[in-house]
Amino acid sequence: MEADGREPERRSTLDPLLVQRLVPFFVSCALYFFLWVPSQEPSWTSALAKCLPIHFLALFVHSNAPSGTYGRFIWLGLLCSILGDIFVTWPDHFLVGMVASALAHLFYIKALGWLPTRQAFLKSVMVIFLLYFGPLQPHLPSQLSLPVVVYAAVLCLMLWRALVRGRSAALSGLFFSISHGLKAWTTFFWPLPASQMIIMFTYYTAQAVLALSAVERRAPQDD
Template sequence: MDSRRELRKPGFPAQPACKWLSLFVVSCAIYFLLWIPESQPSCFSAVVKCLPVLSLVLFLRSLPSSLGSTSLLQGALLCSAVGDACLIWPDAFLYGVGAFAVAHLFYIWNFGFTPLKLCLLLPIALVTVLYFSLLLLQLSPDMVLPLAGYGLILATLLWRGLALGGIAGWGALLFTFSDCVLAWSTFVRPLPHSRLVVMSTYYAAQALLALTATQGSRLKAS
């Protein structure tokens, strides 16, 4: 009985949840082993790319109810999976950006605004303005407004993640880093091994953000 109670404490996923984390690890390995060329978009490549994120949805659904609702985190991951699928096809790029923007709003809603930590806003705002000032100069006019709006939402996610600290902070930081590398490599100059950097940090970020569900009372109840 004592050991079962211990597993239900925040930070200790129950045994059924662990198998979905194992599926996440395996599906990530499959993605990197297959390494389907980006020049070959297909439904199969979309499934391979989305499977790690979808396995995190199943992980959240299997957590004990004593940890609280995970609906907002599940919504964020499902929107991310839609975004992943859209980014397989270049013509659907802006749809993917929109799906990820909604995912970030779900994450922000889940994190809440306590503690506020306004002291983080200035450094985040300075870095965001500097980065996007350089990036937006390289964009076509039809991309400027959507990506500027996305950048504002992403900066807000970073603020809320860092305000909470712990794995929420690391998850938000890795997500921001992944998106910044992707944007720079896509619109400014191709970076060496950019896809490997983007996808490894992206999957790590999603896993950390999903694991915030195990922190219990540290996060805003959804």
């Protein structure tokens, strides 16, 4: 490993057999979109349908990720995401779900690491964060104003670290930002048509791409 904490430049390859092991994830996503999204009624059935794809991703990472901290923390983040998905199904437990989801992103940040810093990326993400959540802030309920800002700050850090790591992690961070940003906008300000479909599609994509980043095979870059 290099002195500044960065990994040597690597080229990623993905075993096609690993994609086949994601079939349960794809099937559970299909069940969610066809059976639950149209009704959006809170229930244990809908909560199960919502978190089942993430459950399969957690099993996928646990079974296929190489030993090491990256895969372990991605797995822990997926487990926390399951709890978040369950709790946010009911409006009365929205804050608990937000805490669980924030913890998931903290595990993702731990996996992604803090080096190199690439402060230019951080400044760009902070500008986007301020431009988006600044206008949204007045529309937040008083009891959720601070928690939402804290959660958005955690998401901002996750996007920064994902962009620095690059490759599939960066793509995951972008999809997470789209999903959670749209969720906040439609929940607290202006509901949009078919927003739930877009939110969950980008959310599942973000989680799946991050899970794949934990199991991808990496070969040293050729000279």
